[in-house]
Amino acid sequence: MFGVVQEQLRQTLEEIRAARLYKHERPLASPQAAHVFVDGAEVLNFCANDYLGLANHPAVVAAAHDALARWGFGMASVRFICGTQTPHTQLEERLSQFLGTEATILFSSCFDANAGLFEVLLDERDAVISDELNHASIIDGIRLCKAQRLRYRNRDVADLEAQLRRAANARRRLIVTDGVFSMHGYLAPLDAICDLADRYDAMVMVDDSHAVGMLGNSGAGTPELFGVQDRVDINTGTLGKALGGASGGYVSGRAEIVTLLRQRARPYLFSNSVAPAVVAGSLAALDLVIGNQADRGRLFRNAALFRRLMTEAGFELLSGAHPIVPVMFGDADLAGRIAEEMQRRHVYVTAFSFPVVPRGEARIRVQLSAGHSSDDVVSCVQAFVDARSTARRALAAGHDTHD
Structure with missing residues (x-):
């Protein structure tokens, strides 16, 4: 059987090469x-x-080395079985303090964080309103839930309001946006988005992967930059960019949302814990970011x-x-x-x-x-x-x- 499929795949690959893609x-x-x-x-x-420039910073590397010696190479388990060490909870607490949120949960990546979020919070009674340029992980995560799916034009507040009106009968409404759109460098207008969320009784989620550590007075990202930290319900982000450049992601926000994710988010329940050396290096990176x-x-x-x-x-x-x-x-x-x-x-x-x-x-x-x-x-x-x-x-x- 694969002989036929193999030839088809080779043809597809040749088409990609021919198009210089x-x-x-x-x-x-x-x-x-x-x-x-x-x-x-x-x-x-x-x-x-x-x-x-923290991916090879001496303090980050030293913290990872020390953790490797003290905590071992890997967890060989998920968090709720036997995959939680003291550094995991320390990093979650530090991220909450840094971001100004109530609670934080670590994931293997921000892709996993976004993939696990939506089906836990939303079902067929709900609506998710997503910016058209949101990251692929958000798109894939939304596909996994049964909520009504609405898109609005990139950073277009008027179109967002139109979509919120379409979702007027939904039990829950969740506005979803990147804080910074990775292929454009554009910033989402979070102040205007939060104003609309208040008006239409919607929650707000921001993927701040390309902003956390850099934007805002303390580096806490676009919610801090726009002065809406207490109005954004869900922050997702990565440890793999400005915060040390390794791996791992998080969801940070309302305590009840984070607690429910610990119980039901499939990428959290069925993926190994973030490696101890990565956790320790990320803690050191946070020390370097805060106030820098x-x-x-x-x-x-x-x-x-x-x-x-x-x-x-x-x-x-x-x-x-x-x-x-x-x-x-x-x-x-x-x-x-x-x-x-x-x-x-x-x-x-x-x-x-x-x-x-x-x-x-x-x-x-x-x-x-x-x-x-x-x-x-x-x-x-x-x-x-x-x-x-x-x-x-x-x-x-x-x-x-x-x-």
């Missing part, structure tokens, strides 16, 4: 950082989620410098101030060729095209870090300029850039 993995030969080694060369890394204005300031200065220099060089950028900076090319072939040329110039970036972004909206998503120097930023911009010239000449001549 095939995703290649390039192993790093060094720890995650602003400078990494790839294919035997040191390159500038502008495509990681290590916004604060210097790293956040350097991060956003780098983002502003990059945006200014790229605009002056004639590139099309999506507007914003977040350290996610999409450089728009539209054509997937051009974006892919420029990314390849950048890597030949020892600057590591990644092109994104369909199905990660809509057709015709191919881009290179640049992500700045506090670990970058201003010279690193200038070098990245110059590589973009040079790569664009080479890629355009190659396309005009009708051959590959490496010919």
